[in-house]
Amino acid sequence: MLEIARTLTNAGFETWCVGGAVRDALLGNVHLDWDLATAARPPEVQRLFKRTIPVGIKFGTVGVVDRTGRMHEVTTFRRDFNADGRHAEVEFGVSLHDDLARRDFTINAMAWDPIGHRLEDPFGGRADLERRVVRAVGDPDARFQEDRLRALRAIRFASRFGFEIDPATWGAIQRSAPHFGRLSAERVKQELDKTMEQVRRPSEALARWQSSGAFATLIPALHALPDRYRLACDAMAMPGLSTRPLRRTLRFAALFAGLPATTLRETLKALKFSNLETAAIVSLTGNWNELDHTISQRLVEQQRASHSAGLGIPDRDLRPWVAAIGRTRVAAFGRLTAAIWWADRTLGVAAPTALQARALHRRLLTIAFRDPIEIGDLALDGDDLRRLGVPPGPSLGRVLQQLLALVLEDPARNSVHVLSQEVARLTDV
Ligand code: ATP
Ligand code: MG
Numbered sequence: 001m002l003e004i005a006r007t008l009t010n011a012g013f014e015t016w017c018v019g020g021a022v023r024d025a026l027l028g029n030v031h032l033d034w035d036l037a038t039a040a041r042p043p044e045v046q047r048l049f050k051r052t053i054p055v056g057i058k059f060g061t062v063g064v065v066d067r068t069g070r071m072h073e074v075t076t077f078r079r080d081f082n083a084d085g086r087h088a089e090v091e092f093g094v095s096l097h098d099d100l101a102r103r104d105f106t107i108n109a110m111a112w113d114p115i116g117h118r119l120e121d122p123f124g125g126r127a128d129l130e131r132r133v134v135r136a137v138g139d140p141d142a143r144f145q146e147d148r149l150r151a152l153r154a155i156r157f158a159s160r161f162g163f164e165i166d167p168a169t170w171g172a173i174q175r176s177a178p179h180f181g182r183l184s185a186e187r188v189k190q191e192l193d194k195t196m197e198q199v200r201r202p203s204e205a206l207a208r209w210q211s212s213g214a215f216a217t218l219i220p221a222l223h224a225l226p227d228r229y230r231l232a233c234d235a236m237a238m239p240g241l242s243t244r245p246l247r248r249t250l251r252f253a254a255l256f257a258g259l260p261a262t263t264l265r266e267t268l269k270a271l272k273f274s275n276l277e278t279a280a281i282v283s284l285t286g287n288w289n290e291l292d293h294t295i296s297q298r299l300v301e302q303q304r305a306s307h308s309a310g311l312g313i314p315d316r317d318l319r320p321w322v323a324a325i326g327r328t329r330v331a332a333f334g335r336l337t338a339a340i341w342w343a344d345r346t347l348g349v350a351a352p353t354a355l356q357a358r359a360l361h362r363r364l365l366t367i368a369f370r371d372p373i374e375i376g377d378l379a380l381d382g383d384d385l386r387r388l389g390v391p392p393g394p395s396l397g398r399v400l401q402q403l404l405a406l407v408l409e410d411p412a413r414n415s416v417h418v419l420s421q422e423v424a425r426l427t428d429v
Contacts, residue, residue, distance in 0.1 A: 005115060015039070017037075021034045051064070078098075097120075100120070133164050140168055151177070152183075159199045173208075228347060236335065261285075288336060295321070384416075406419075
C-alpha cells in the first residue's frame, strides 16, 4: 500500500488512505484493506502500475495488484451529484475535502497520509470515535435523501462498534424508514448479510431495524417479532462456527424461525435469498417448528424430575427426529435449538438448559452418523424389492418408508434377512 502511495505521489498525484481502514486503525483494529484516494484519474493510475484491474472505472476505482498479489482499490477524488436516492453519478477533478464530504459518517470521512503521517479530519471523526458516536456528515436528512441505504449503514456501524447514534442522525433514520421501499432488494440483503457477518450481537442492530421502522417497511413479517428470535442471533458466536457463511445462515434461520412457512418463503423470495440459503433456512425453521414443542417440553419435564444427568430421552425416540432433520443438517439444527433456548433463558422463560442443549446436540449427531436413518441406509434397495416381487411404482416407495420406520424403531432390524421377511409380511396383506 505504501509503495503504491509513493508511486502516485512521486508522479505528482496527491494520495491518501481513506475509509474504513483509517477508522479501524484509530480504533486499534487491524484492517487489511487499505483503500487509497488520489488526484490521479483512472487512466493515469492504469498507466503507472503494471498489474491493474478495472474494478469500477466509471466510479473512478482501479484495483492495483501489489508484489504479493494483493489488490488495493485506488479511487480518484470524486463528488456525487444528481443523486436521486438510487442512481448517483460522479464527478472527478475535485479536492480531498470534497471527496471526504460525500462520505456517509464522520468516522468514515477521515484520510491518512501514509507518507507524511498526517490525519485529515474535517468533520470531527476522531472526536466521534472517542465519544463512540455515529454521526452523519452534514445534514442527516439531506444525506439520507441522497441514499437511503446510509440509514441502515448507520445502524450497522453503531451495533458493530457498540456506539450510540447521534440524536439528529437517529431522527433522520426514523424519518427515512418509510422510504426504504425504494432500496433494491440486493442492497437490503447485502446490508442484512453484513449485519449477520460483522456484528457480534446482531440483536442490537435488529432491535434498531425494528424501532426505526425499517422492518415495518422492508420486512413487515419481522416488525412484530417476539424478542427471542432476534436475541437468538447473538448466540451464534460460539467457537467452532468459524466459517462466516454458515454462521450467517444460522443467524437468519434463528431470525426467521418464528414465521409461518408461507410468509417465510415470500419473505426470502422478496429479499432475493439464494436458492441454497433459502433451502437451508426453510428446512431448519420447518424442523424447528415441528419439533420445538415436543423436544423442549420433554426436556423441561426432565429438569423437574432432575435425577438423571442425561437427556432422559431414549435413542428410539430421538431417531425419527434425526430422520426428519436429515444427516447433513443435524449439526446446524442443534445449534439453532441451543441458540433459541439460550434466548428464552436470557428472557426468563422456561427452556431446556445449556447442558441439555449440548447433550441433545451430541446425541443427535451420534445417531445421525451411526444409525440407519435414510432410505439409502436400508439393507434393501428398490431393486431388491422388485426382485422380491414388489411391483414398481408408488407402492414400492411406500414399502421402503415402512421398512425405514421399522428400522428407526430398532436399527438391529436393518439386515437383508429381517427386512426380506418384513417385505413378505407387508406385501402379503
Ligand atoms: P467495512 O469494514 O464494512 O468494509 P467500510 O467503512 O470500509 O467498512 P465500505 O462499505 O467498504 O465500508 O465503504 C468504504 C467507504 O466508502 C466508507 O468508509 C465510506 O467512507 C464510503 N461509503 C461507502 N458507502 C457509502 C454510502 N452509501 N454513502 C456514502 N459513503 C459511503
Ligand atoms: Mg470496506
